[in-house]
Structure formats: structure tokens, C-alpha cells
Amino acid sequence: MEHRRARGYVDAEGNRYDYHGVAAVVVHDSSTDACFGPWNLYAVGTYQGSYLGWYRPYGEWRVFYRYRGRPEYEQIEAPIRIIAVLNTSLVGNVYEEGDVRSDLYDTLVLLEVVNGTRYVPVRVYVYWKRGVSASDGYLSNGLWFSTLMGGGFPEMFMYLTRSNVSRVRDYYDPSPADEIVYSGDTWVTAAYYSPGVFAAQWNESLGRALIMDEEGVEYLNSQPKPVLGVTHFSPSGEQRSLEHWACWYDTSVEISWGTVHAYQLVLFMFKPTGGAAASWRDGWVNAYVYAPMFLEAYAPLQEYGTEEGAAAQAPGGSFKLTAERPGSLSGTLSFKARTRGRIITSEARIRVRPGDLVELVVDDSDGGLLAMGFDGYLSLQEVHVAELRINGRVVATDVDIVKTTGLKAQPPTVSSSLKLVVTGEGYTYLEVGGSVLIDGNSTQLIEIYGVRPGGREGMYISWSAALTEAFGVAERVEIEG
Structure with missing residues (x-):
């Protein structure tokens, strides 16, 4: 409402495009000041059956940049x-x-900009005060969680599917697509099913990526027709957008009264050349390597207390754990191999028999996410290991364990204490020394997230033999939740 027209975002006559009070974020090239256009964070409906994104948040941004604290500041x-x-x-x-x-x-x-960084995190909350269904006509046609305008600059785009398969396309010809609309011989809009947490667009000199949190992706894919969408044109000509649709515009969405949509998006700027990219056409990998830092599973928990047991929820705790009585393990491990950070390689499954010794050797350079459950089904998701061993035999190397099927751990006895030393990265935010006492005859659930081995080439984690002196650096340690 305060700034209804964006600098550099013009219509076909060269006039600044009037957004009529709709609230959006306008993105510019920091080097050239070229305008990419607005970043819309939510929309529903198709106006008059042909104009996408009918109703969007309307209002005025409040911007905070005053430092509080001591009176002199x-x-x-x-x-x-x-x-x-x-x-x-x-x-x-x-x-x-x-x-x-x-x-x-x-x-x-809630949007944050930190000067000198390449990313902008945004948290979106939407509360529906009435329901929407097919009976509302065009109002129900389409639901957007994000539309990032491209200003005609990108040449390539890609996205991860929900199953982490990368798909790269060219804006000049976005086929093959799951849905594509043409006007004569020119494509107008295209859609791709099963969008995941990561998408990007780029040319030879500049790239932008969008990372959506897993909660948002889960809801997105629960809707009638979720897609990653791209559009070709804008009022001034070439657009080449990147859009997250919970429901494609040709399908009606149903939203109940009281529904809450809550999700996080991160806009990440990157250079398409150098780094992990073999050429600029593979430039998206230079942003993908940073994507995990914005996902829930890899984000450190920033809560801690002062009680003896509360230190177990402090961030960055080093741990030492001793198990005195072995348990047994059975079920199926599913894993996929990856090559130098690539996503699509091979998949396999290994049957684990009761009593088998399963060892995960964690590479010092990649901790992943690790959850150890001693009192029930073993929770294990997306942990990268240098070696997977069954009864001492190496059955796979450089793999990601992606899920377990009925993998049940009979509880060993865990005794002694879990010692935590809490420090920050680079410089110390917090130092807390403490121990969490564990009942030697109990079956407490112990989960260790974001493990990085401490000062060793690798770390053995044995599920069925006595666990002795397992130590490392973890983002979060939980006892009984």
C-alpha cells in the first residue's frame, strides 16, 4: 500500500506496474539494479478464469531496523x-x-534480511476464515505458496521431486513437462508433478534458488494437484517465473474454515560457475550444497535449560555414551548410493536378521541426520555413511540410508551418563557442562541428531553389540523426547 509500484517493474508501455496494494517482495540484481519482479508469497483463485493468482495478501509491510538494548543504543x-x-x-x-x-x-x-548474506528466509502463516470449494467457481481454481518472477533473466531451471530426483529444464523449451499450455507454437505455462524442497533458476552469470521446508512440501503434496510451475510471459514481455502451486489452476482446491498453512521459504542467490558446478548449465548444484542448512532436520535446536536433565536439549553438545548389555536388530534397510553430491544413482535393500551386527561408519566430512532409538522401532532417515557393515562385512560404501522397514531394536541397557559440553561454531555462544543420568535398567529412548565425529577419521555406531565410548559432536541430543 505504501509503495504500490516497484522500481523497474514495468508494463508493456514502460510504466511501473500497479500492484493495487497487494503486498509482495520486489527483488533486484544487487550489481545492476535490474528488476526481476515481485516475489508473491501466497495466492488463491483465477480471476475471470484466466488471470492467475486472484486474491493475495493485501497490506503494508512494517520494517524494523532500530537496535534496542542499552539506552545509548x-x-x-x-x-x-x-x-x-x-x-x-x-x-x-x-x-x-x-x-x-x-x-x-x-x-x-516474517522476513529477514542480513546485509552481506546471500539468502533471505521468510516464514508464512495463513489462517482461513471461511472455506473454499468447487462451488466458489474461479475462486477455488489454483492455490500458490510462492511465485517468484524472473524478469526474463534465467535460461535454465530445475527442481527436486519429492523423492529427491533432480529434473533440469530449459526456459526456451521446458518440455518434457507433466502439463504444458501453448499459444500457437509458443509455450505459455508448464507444470511438473511432485515438487520437493529445492528449486532453482539461473543463467550464465546469476542464479536464484528457493528452498521450502519439509512441512510445507508435505502439505503442498497433499493437495489435489501440486506442481512446480513456470510461466513464460509478464506484462512487459518475457517472465520465466518459478512457482510452487499446491493446486494447479485447472483444478479446484478445497480448504476448510480454520485451516492454517504454515511454511518457510528461503531465497538463495548463487553463482552458477565454479564451485561444485562442472559448467554453468549445472549451476544449481552451487546452491543445492547449502540447502540442508535451511531444512528442519539439520537446523540446531536453540532451547536449553538449567536443570540437570535440561542440558540434553542444548545445541552443539558433545556426547559420550556407554551401553552395557547388547540388543538385537531385525528388519530391512533401504539405501541409495550417491556420487560426489549427486542425487540420482542407485537404490538397494538389505535384509537384517535378528541378532545381526549392523555398523554405520560415519565419514568425518558428512554427519547427516542420525536418530538412535533403543526402545522401539529405530528411527533412521537420510543418514549418510561411509560404510555400511553387516556382521563385519562391508555391504555398501558412500551411501545414504533413506528409510527403514520394520527395523526394530530390542533395547540394550544403557547406563553411566551422557556428558554434554555445549559450545558454538567459530566462537562460543554458550558453554555448559553437565551430565544426564540414565537408568541402567530402563529402556529410555536416546536420539542423537546431526552427528559429526569428534577428532577421528570415522565413528562406529553399533546397534546390536555393546556400545562403548561412542562420542562426537551433535546438533541436538534428546532423552525421552
Whole structure:
């Protein structure tokens, strides 16, 4: 509402495009000031059956950049760390002045910009005050979680499917696509099924990636027709957008009264050349290597307490664990191999018999996510291991364990203590020394997340033999949740 027209975002006549009070984030090239266009964070419906993204959050951003604390600092204003907040109960139409209503949904958006960084995290919360169904006609056609305009700059785009398969396409010819609409011989919009946590667009000199949290992806894919979408044109010509649709515009979405949509998006700028990319056409990998830092499973927990047991939830705890009585393990391990960070390789399964010794040798350079459950089904997801051993025999190397099927651990007795030393990365945020006492006759669930071996080439984690002196650095340690 405060800035209805964006600098550099113009229509076919060269006039600044009027957004009619709809709230969006306008993205520019920091080197050339070229405008890529707006980044819309939510939308529903198809206006008059042909204009995509009918109702979007409408309102004014509040921008915070004043430092608080000691009295002498309270008047300091500096655009080093900026927090932008959108809190509105209104929705508006970018295609029609005055088409504003208050009965659809409320929106809360939290956006952070830190000067000198290459990423912008955004948290979106939407609360629906009424339901939407096919009986609402065009209002129910399409649901967007994000539409990132491209300003005609990108030449390539890619996305990960929900099963972590990478698909790379060219904006000049986006086929093969799961859905594609043409006007004559020119493509207008294209869609790709089963979108995952990562997507990117780039040319030879500049790239942008979007990382969506796993919770958002899970909801996205629970809708009638979820897709990763791209559009060709904008009011000024070439657009080449990158869009996350919970429901494609040719399908009706059903949303109940009281529904809450909550998800996180991160916009990440990257260089397509150098780094992990063999050529600029593989430039997306230079952003993908950073994507895990924005996903829930890899984010350190930032809560801790002062009680003896509370230290187990402190971030960055080093641990030492001793098991005195072995348990047994049975079920199926499914894993996939990867080659130098690539995603698509091979898959296999290994049957584990009761009593088998399963050892995961964790490479010092890659900790992944590790969960150890001693009192029930073993929770194990996306842990990368240098070697997978069954009864001392190496059955696979350089693999990602992707899931377990009925993998049940009979509990060993865990005794002694779990010692935590909490430190920060680079410089110390917090130092806490403490121990969590574990009942030697109990079957407490012990989970260790984000393990990185401490000062050794690798770390053995044995599920069925006595676990002795397993130690390393973990992002989070939990006892009984």
C-alpha cells in the first residue's frame, strides 16, 4: 500500500506496474539494479478464469531496523539486519483496483534480511476464515505458496521431486513437462508433478534458488494437484517465473474454515560457475550444497535449560555414551548410493536378521541426520555413511540410508551418563557442562541428531553389540523426547 509500484517493474508501455496494494517482495540484481519482479508469497483463485493468482495478501509491510538494548543504543538505526513483518486480514487483486475483501484469510509473514548474506528466509502463516470449494467457481481454481518472477533473466531451471530426483529444464523449451499450455507454437505455462524442497533458476552469470521446508512440501503434496510451475510471459514481455502451486489452476482446491498453512521459504542467490558446478548449465548444484542448512532436520535446536536433565536439549553438545548389555536388530534397510553430491544413482535393500551386527561408519566430512532409538522401532532417515557393515562385512560404501522397514531394536541397557559440553561454531555462544543420568535398567529412548565425529577419521555406531565410548559432536541430543 505504501509503495504500490516497484522500481523497474514495468508494463508493456514502460510504466511501473500497479500492484493495487497487494503486498509482495520486489527483488533486484544487487550489481545492476535490474528488476526481476515481485516475489508473491501466497495466492488463491483465477480471476475471470484466466488471470492467475486472484486474491493475495493485501497490506503494508512494517520494517524494523532500530537496535534496542542499552539506552545509548536505542536510537541507532542501521540497515544491517532488517526484519519485515506483514500482518493483515485483507486480500487484494493485482488485476483490479478496489477488489479487496476481509472474509477470506489472515496472513502473517516474517522476513529477514542480513546485509552481506546471500539468502533471505521468510516464514508464512495463513489462517482461513471461511472455506473454499468447487462451488466458489474461479475462486477455488489454483492455490500458490510462492511465485517468484524472473524478469526474463534465467535460461535454465530445475527442481527436486519429492523423492529427491533432480529434473533440469530449459526456459526456451521446458518440455518434457507433466502439463504444458501453448499459444500457437509458443509455450505459455508448464507444470511438473511432485515438487520437493529445492528449486532453482539461473543463467550464465546469476542464479536464484528457493528452498521450502519439509512441512510445507508435505502439505503442498497433499493437495489435489501440486506442481512446480513456470510461466513464460509478464506484462512487459518475457517472465520465466518459478512457482510452487499446491493446486494447479485447472483444478479446484478445497480448504476448510480454520485451516492454517504454515511454511518457510528461503531465497538463495548463487553463482552458477565454479564451485561444485562442472559448467554453468549445472549451476544449481552451487546452491543445492547449502540447502540442508535451511531444512528442519539439520537446523540446531536453540532451547536449553538449567536443570540437570535440561542440558540434553542444548545445541552443539558433545556426547559420550556407554551401553552395557547388547540388543538385537531385525528388519530391512533401504539405501541409495550417491556420487560426489549427486542425487540420482542407485537404490538397494538389505535384509537384517535378528541378532545381526549392523555398523554405520560415519565419514568425518558428512554427519547427516542420525536418530538412535533403543526402545522401539529405530528411527533412521537420510543418514549418510561411509560404510555400511553387516556382521563385519562391508555391504555398501558412500551411501545414504533413506528409510527403514520394520527395523526394530530390542533395547540394550544403557547406563553411566551422557556428558554434554555445549559450545558454538567459530566462537562460543554458550558453554555448559553437565551430565544426564540414565537408568541402567530402563529402556529410555536416546536420539542423537546431526552427528559429526569428534577428532577421528570415522565413528562406529553399533546397534546390536555393546556400545562403548561412542562420542562426537551433535546438533541436538534428546532423552525421552
